[in-house]
Amino acid sequence: MQRLLRHLDQVVVPRLARGFARAAGGGLRLRLLTGIAVVGVIGALLGAVWATRRPVAPSADSAAMETVRVGVVQGQSVPLYARQARSELTGLLKRPTASPVETYALVSLRAYLAPERLTPVLGGVSVVEVYARVPLSGAVTQSVRIPAFTIPADVVAGMAQVARKRAGDADDLRRVAAKLQTTDATEVDLRQGYLGDSTVAAAEAEAYRAGCACVYAAVVRATPAALDQIAARPEVRAVDPAPEVRRLDRAVFLPPLPEQLGQAPAGATATATATPPASPSAEPTGSAGPPPSPEPTTTPSDGPETPAESPSAISASQAP
Known part of the structure; x- marks a missing residue:
């Protein structure tokens, strides 16, 4: 000018x-x-x-950079979310298309499943990643996102990696607690908190090492007809199609936990990501986007994040 x-x-x-x-x-x-x-x-x-x-119309590239959220949000009714997901899938099935178009979708389960039980539930679609959490009674545990292109092998490998991380967290927390030997009331409480967190981390490590029944959701890619078959299986709570997702690194998936029967709570646990599996096919069949991003995300939980993580703890951040 x-x-x-x-x-x-x-x-x-x-x-x-x-x-x-x-x-x-x-x-x-x-x-x-x-x-x-x-x-x-x-x-x-x-x-x-x-x-x-003169205002410039947004380009397709700028629209593609927007973050898409798929799943339940704070305060939303989980049963209502499941009905809305069913309605959206029904709408996709009614669309006239010359050829079936694959789309990403968030599959939420009714209960925590072990890796070997995922094959009959998710069979027939391309799996991208799964969400897992150790359901310990009386303890708030982290949710983890595990890239999984081949089930159950990639899920088992991812759980083994998470087990090593949580075992290391438990050792770090115990070492920190051992340094607090004073009789000051504040430090005594802090020491007990570190010891409690180390106990939870050790229990998580043991559960993942054993291939626990911890998986409660998955991100898949399939045609609407294949997603409809998945939704009809008794283990599945909801299938939330996300045709608006073009890039996985610009999407945040928020699946409900099986025990969440009413509204989604305000708290959110940290979600760590296991290292992507060394698979020859780093992208599911028919996928148009890149492999899952290794960056942390967040998922709904029934309580606050496990406190007092050590520097070597699984990295986590709130979703954008």
Whole structure:
């Protein structure tokens, strides 16, 4: 804009003035021609300002960078969410298409399942990742997101990795607690908190190491007809199709926990990500996006995050 104004001021206006001075034969004609030139320059300036301030329509690339949330949100009724997901899937089934179009979907389970029980439930679709959590009575545990292209093998491998991390967390927490040996009331309480957290971390490590019944959701990619078959299986609570998801690294999936029967709670546990499996096919069949992002996400939970994590604990962050 500044370059355009400078060009008009330094080049266009002087040339117009010289031309009018040569062509004008009298004072009246000179004033008339000068006035016309000034009006023309002002019109050009107004046009340039309008062009620079005109709103630009968002491009497809900018729309693709928006984060998409799929699942339940804080305060939402979980049964209502399941009915809405069913309605959306029914709508996809009714759409006339020349050929079946695959879409991502969030599959929520009615109960926690072990890795070997996932095959009959998720068979027939491309699995992208699963969500797992150790349901310990009286303790708040973390949810983990495990990339899994082959089940149950990738789920078992991911659980083994999470088990090693949680075992390391338990050792770190015990070492921190051992350094607090004073009789100060605050430090005594802090020490007990560290010891309690280390006990929970150790229990999680043992459960994942044994291939526990901990999986409660999965992200899959399939045609609406295949998703409808998954939704009809008794182990499945809801299948939430997400045709708006184009890139997995720009999506946040929030599956409900099996024990959440009413509204989704306000608290959210941290979700860590296991290292993606070394599979020859890093992308499920028919997928249009990249492999799952290794960045942490968040999922709903029934309580706050497990406190007092050590520096080596599983990394976590709130969803955008």
